[in-house]
Amino acid sequence: MKKVAIFGQVYKDADEVYVSTLINVLNKAKTDVYINKDFADSIKNTGLKFVDHLDTYDGESGLDSTFDALITLGGDGTILRAFNQIKDLNIPILGINLGRLGFLATVQKTEISKAIKEFLKGEYIVDERVMLKVTSNENGPEFTSLGYALNDLTIAKKDTNSMIGVDAYLNNxxxxxxxxxxxxxxxxxxxxxxxxxxxxxxxxxxxxxxxITPVAPHNLNARPIVISDNTEIKLKVLRREDQFLASLDARVSTIDVETEIIVTKANFTAKIILLKNHTFINTLRDKLLWGYDTRNKSVNKQ
Structure with a gap:
């Protein structure tokens, strides 16, 4: 019997049919189901009862390595928030897309029953994705953790219309x-x-x-650069204002200028469950209309 957790951020009335479908399919298969307490409470606050019988877990403190999967309901932002709970627990995530693009949440809401049955049969692969580890020396000479990110770290200006300067070092x-x-x-x-x-x-x-990609660079010869993920990246914002913003997958912190930030590869990976035909190439073509051309009808139908 599989043991799964369900995680969502915001419950909307329009999601009732999809959430209830997910729970019904899991219950029929006698799956051991736990639901995030905050998400369950938001459902109960609408007067709905279909989660009353489920056990709940409270954030990362309620998760452990005995879970076979964490199923997210939302978009890619929900998956990013879920990975911040999992960290190094090695729990793979199956993302059900109730949002828009869904590069990570690849299961569409119309295929929930089919997708969950495939998952329960073991008809999937686990795709491992590298994560960023971010530390800083803001609080003293020792570097302490700012957190982890599956998508990106963004350095941005805070209280100025002017540009900011960022010194960048690769392996010092x-x-x-x-x-x-x-x-x-x-x-x-x-x-x-x-x-x-x-x-x-x-x-x-x-x-x-x-x-490494600059945001609206002033120097026209500044271009994105692709580097090895074994590289240590050091960033230091030059003094124009007293503080700047550091965002890890949209989790924003305010940092004092001239603080050094170190970015390296995390010693664990994010694990994403991919079902049949849910490859990155298919997602790229479908979500971004990659190479779509009305002249290529045979290609566009694949």
Whole structure:
């Protein structure tokens, strides 16, 4: 018997049919189901009763390595929040897309029953994705953790309309000073996120790379750069204002300027459950209309 957790951030009335379908399929298969307490409470507050019989867990304190999977209900942002709970517990995530694009949440809401049955039969693969580990020396000479990110770390200006300057070093060798609105360090997974909006390239998930992308750079010769994920990246924001923003997968912290930030590869990976035909290439083609051309009708139908 499989043991799974269910996680969602915000419950909407329109999601009732999809959440109840998921729970019914799991119950019929006699799966041991736990639901995130906050998410369950938000459902109960609407007067619905279909989660009353489920056990609950409270954030990362309620998860352990005995879970076979964590099923998310939402979009890619929900999956990113879920990975922040899992960290190094090695629990794979199966994402059901109730949002929009869904590069990570690849199960569409219309295929929940089919997808869960495939999962319960073991008809899936686990795709491992590299994560960022981010530390800083803001609180003293010792570097302490700012957290982990599956998508990216973004350095951004806080209280100014002016550009910020960011010194960048690769393995302690000076690379350049970026003058821009910000700077993104992303994983291959994050290459389809904010970095893509800033003209960064798409990187296949199974490549061993990091990507550094400036945000609206002032120097026109500043371009995204792809580097090995074994590289230690050191960033230091130059003094124009007293503070800047550091965002790890949209979790934002305010950091004092001239603080050094170190970005390295985490010693664990994020694990994503992929079902049949849910490959990155299929997702890329479907979500971004990759190569779509009305002249290529036979290709577009594949």
């Amino acid at each position: 060798e000076y690379l350049t000073t970026y003058w821009a609105d910000g700077l993104i360090v992303s994983t291959p997974t994050g290459s389809t996120g904010y970095s893509l909006s800033c003209q960064g390239p798409v990187i296949m998930p199974n490549t061993n790379n990091f990507l």
